[in-house]
Amino acid sequence: MSADPTNQPEPEQKGDGYAYLSGLGNSFASEAVPGALPADGHNSPLLCPLGLYAEQLSGTPFTTPRHRNLRTWMYRIKPSVTHDPFHPRDPPNPRLLADFHDPRAALATPTQLRWRPADLPPPDGPPELDFIDGLYTVCGAGSSFLRHGFAVHMYAANKSMDGCAFCNADGDFLIVPQQGKLLITTECGKMLVPPGEIVVIPQGFRFAVDLPDGPSRGYVSEIFGAHFQLPDLGPIGANGLASARDFLSPTAWFEQAHRPGYVIVQKYGGELFTATQDFSPFNVVAWHGNYVPYKYDLSKFCPFNTVLFDHADPSVNTVLTAPTDKPGVALLDFVIFPPRWLVAENTFRPPYYHRNCMSEFMGLIYGVYEAKADGFLPGGASLHSCMTPHGPDTKTYEATISKLGGPEANTPTRLSGTLAFMFESALIPRVCRWALESPSRDLDYYQCWIGLKSHFSHGKDGGYDGPATTGGDDKDGEK
Ligand SMILES: O=C(O)Cc1cc(O)ccc1O
């Protein structure tokens, strides 16, 4: 889409009552009041239309190559800088972390970890938790200060943010609501995000989260020093998986009212700071650029998979990827396991047993995950770190094998009513103490594999001596 305000496409009106602009990576322009964007292609005219202030938000260093350069120009009633000094927030949120080098806060463990869903706080409290206070870090690696790393957080909240906006200076948030819609107001406009959709709030955007459905919980991955992009499709071709046009960004929306005591809560190095101002930060009357929040409906994902035999690697289900500098090595892949047909012949169709150099954090939005007959519940989570063995639980293995030889084994089956996802990283996470010590932790998780028994049979007792004939590398040669 063009950044030329005289040549704007009509915003797409989606069924949820809000107007969106479609297309990941596009350069957009949006005006809540016609004529609010400077004409003639100027970003920073001597006087902006309607007496607005021009302000640039940069998501990449100024000199980043053009095809990866991200920035947006906002035309606002007052600039963001008009506030009292920042102070450490009282109360802090002691369960947020953005530097995983400190073993007092987060520990290394190769153990398979699983958590039951966190209890939702009751609709009217206590405790009263908005998105900021309901957010807690589970694990992560690297450091926001060094601009390399990631964090996985979860949230459980029962209160809309009131009189305050959140701003994450550390990284981009990819939010996966599991229960309860989120109505997110950003400087670019509003987005309604129900479970089944995800939303990305890039580093530095001010935003407020309302809970129109009451209590809500979900998952968040945060990336430091990178942004999400669509994965390359390789031989799949030009189409498939997530399509750029299904990503929706908001349209300009602003509020002008005097708001004494309005609080900006800034997450900076994992700590919260507050600054007070007397106006809403959602005072952007028009904006243009390519650094924008966006949401995506996971049911739009077009899965590709094996159509004859063997289980495909989960990379085929990548929705978004945040790259490292090494080709093919992700800082964080966001992968989903959506409803789809399973048609592979003579194949063990659930996920295979494996150990992975990447670390895998998983969550379940609804239904039952194909590798876990029990114990992995919607709103729960699991973590299988670098080289930690994992795979289907005993029940899943036995149920699959019991179909062997029967008609079901090779019949196409539709995997329905399920939506799981994975945050997969090349970095090795440390796990926060409070997550390890949480009452939601399933300390018996390992038991789900203990029942896997040997099915090995070759008609002999004792050790196996190998083939009767000698191999070809016999140095003495044939006698
Ligand atoms: O561990 C998991 O359940 C995720 C996963 C799914 C799959 O189909 C193949 C590999 C993999 O890591």
Ligand SMILES: [Fe+2]
């Ligand atoms: Fe895995």
